[in-house]
Amino acid sequence: LNTSDANVDPVTAQLPDYKMRTPIPGVLTTSAGRPVDVSETRTLGRSLATNLFALEAIKHAVSERRPDRPVFAKAIAAKGVFEVKHDVTRYTKAKLFEHVGKVTPLIARFSTSQIQKGGNDAAPYTARGLSMKFYTEEGNFDLLGFNVPVYFYREPIGFVELLHALGLNPQTNLLDISATVDMATLSPVMLHMLLWSLSERGLPRGFRRMSGHPLHTYELYNDKGEVYYARFRFQADLPYESISLEQAAALNAYDPDLFIRDLYNSIERQNYPTWTFEMDVLNDDLDQVTFDPFDLTKIWPNGTFTTVQIGTITLNRNVDNAFAENEDLALYPGNLVPGINPPHDQVFAARMYAYFDSQMNRLGSNYNKIEVNRPLYARTFTRDGAPPLRDNEGDRVNYYGSSFHGARPVHDPDKPDRVFKTNEVEEADYEACRRFYNEVMATDAQKNRLVKNMVLTTLRAHHSLQLRLLELLSKVDADFAKRYEVTLDLAKAKVRLPQTVDDVDPNRLNPYADL
Ligand code: HEM
Structure with a gap:
């Protein structure tokens, strides 16, 4: 400085x-x-x-903008390294994990889901993203994570419904709590994720304390062709801390970019944030488990998996140019490496298309030739189109199967080729919420805070929607429903949310103060 x-x-x-x-x-x-x-x-x-x-x-x-990402537009990217600290070669042959001490460069992106650029970092009940692109010698390995360990739905069309219901109202152009609560109460499967987001786990005290959960169950295989199923995690090394909605409102008021500022400043001051890269590995093979291990709306039951530490991620450099390295960054869930196969669930299958289209739309057909997305090595037959072309693969033959020493595929004898059928169980959705309410939110204080956040968030929703939520909660747990009902009644009696600026009492800015 x-x-x-x-x-x-x-x-x-x-x-x-x-x-x-x-x-x-x-x-x-x-x-x-x-x-x-x-x-x-x-x-x-x-x-x-x-x-x-x-x-x-x-x-x-007037031509300086690319289209924003449809979700997670507001973000900060930072660069760093991943170092292997534990031998995991028994699970996967991925060269990135080849030996203890191996270091791989990476770029990370921290993002906020429904919030548009210019919005608040500490916005309540929005999902936050923590994603990494590892530049490995076998190609880029991308893991896109959420700040909570479960997702909204198993049916990928849910993405579209959610995008609209949690997005801007077509007339008011504002985020719309009526649509959000409507959608949430019509889809019981979503409740589990919403409870996580509305609890203290949903609003971290900055990105450095936030963990990332790529959620899906990946199929790993080693150099003997043995298969394992694993869920990866970037576990923040700083202990988790949360902020309340009231604190968030105050922080957002004087600095809507505080989380981004915090990460940037910490890295510049060489106070490098670190994450432990780890995975939960399923103990039994698939034909022995009694639940759907690919269901990303649930966490795996205790006792069914072993947590395996892999190494440490350190972010030690801010990007030099935000447009080139954050806007132009294309994180793609399908970017996996030998030793790690795609997850067998329908949401992942949909993501294979969705990100591709979005990135083509945002960045053009040669987006993997943009510097930040460029792998260490690539030989393709995809030529021409919108710049950047780089050398456009030079004078090399441009079709597969030629007699002229065009690039050739490899054969991986260890790669498994399994086909699956997954089951869906509805009662399991309520059971997951019950466990969350009673086991994750173990103390009275945690339960009260969750319920208060739910009440504050749904206070503007129509009464019929609040009733529908109440009914849903009663299927989860009677105590949970009761607490929501009592707190909601109290809030209705005591809180008046401003409808125009004229309703705001300058001496009493917090409308929730009496609750
Ligand atoms: C059907 C399901 C899904 C669809 C259609 C979908 C679609 C998308 C699209 C189109 C983008 C913008 C991509 C870009 O332009 O670069 C995106 C970003 C993102 N998605 Fe998804 N998504 C789905 C599920 C998920 C799940 C399950 C997760 C969490 C594991 C997730 C986490 C993220 C994150 C963190 C980003 C921001 C990536 C970045 O920082 O650039 N998404 N999603």
């Missing part, structure tokens, strides 16, 4: 620091490299038509 003022953080010092590191400014040029004359930097009284600097500047400025 080039300042001793305690309020100037690395975020605000970025430009002065750049100046210190770069004593001589470069020569300004057009995009084609011609030096720009100082007379071209202002246009009044001069012809605009022949001023390439001005034309280019304006033309470019």
Whole structure:
């Protein structure tokens, strides 16, 4: 830092620091490299038509946006390394885990789901993402994680319904709690994930304390062709801490970007955040388990798996350019490496398409040739199309199966080829919520906080929707339903949420103060 003022953080010092590191400014040029004359930097009284600097500047400025990701648009990316600390070669032959001490470079992206750019980092009940792209010698390995260990649904069409119900209302253009509660109460399978999100587990005290759960059950195999089923996890090494909705509201009011600022500043100050990369491995083979191990709306029952530590992830560098390394980053669940097969569930299958289309749409057909997405090695037959083309695979033959030394596939004799049928059980959805309420939210304080968050979140919803939620909760647990009902009645009696700015009492900003 080039300042001793305690309020100037690395975020605000970025430009002065750049100046210190770069004593001589470069020569300004057009995009084609011609030096720009100082007379071209202002246009009044001069012809605009022949001023390439001005034309280019304006033309470019209005074309500087790519479409946002449909979800998780607001984010920060940071770079780092993964180091293997434990021998896991008995589970997978992936070279990334080949030996203790092996180091693989990576990029991570921390994101907030329903929140658009400019929104609040500490927004309540939204999912948060923690995803990693490992640049391995066998290609990029991408794991996209949630901050909670369960997902909304097993049926992939649920994505579309959720995207709209949790997104902006078509007329008001605002997030709409009526649609959210409607959707949630019509789909009991979603309740489990919502309880996690509304509890203290849903709102972490910043990204550095947040863990990432890629959720799906991956099929691992070793160099003897033996198969294991595993769920990966990025477990934050800082102990988990949460913030309340009231604290979040206060933090958001003075800095909507506090989580992003926190991560950036910590890395600049060399206070590098770390995560333990670990996995839960299923103890029995699939024909012996009595539950659906691929169901990503549930956590696996205790005693059915063994937690295996793999290594440590350290984030030690901020990106140099947010557009090139965060906006242009394409994390794709299908990017797996030999030794790790795709999960056998329908949501994963849908994701294979969805991300592909989204990234084609956002970044163009050659998005894997953009620097941040480029694997260490690639030989493909996918040529031409929108830039970046790089060398467009040069003069190499451009079709598979040629006689001219075109790139050839490998044969992996260890790779299993299993086919599955998975069952769906509805009562299991309530059982999962029951366990969450009684075992994860073990203390009275945790239960009360969860219920209070649910009440505050659903307070604006129509009474019929609140009743539907109540009915759903009563199928989970009578005590849970009772607490919700009592707290909701209390809130209705005591809380008046402002409908216009005129309703806000400047001396009493927190409408929940009496609850
Ligand atoms: C049918 C199910 C799903 C669909 C259709 C879907 C679709 C998408 C799409 C289109 C994107 C934007 C991709 C891009 O443009 O780069 C995205 C991002 C993301 N999704 Fe999903 N998704 C699904 C399920 C999941 C699940 C189960 C998880 C958690 C394990 C998840 C976690 C994420 C995360 C963390 C991101 C942000 C990635 C980033 O930082 O760039 N999604 N999803």
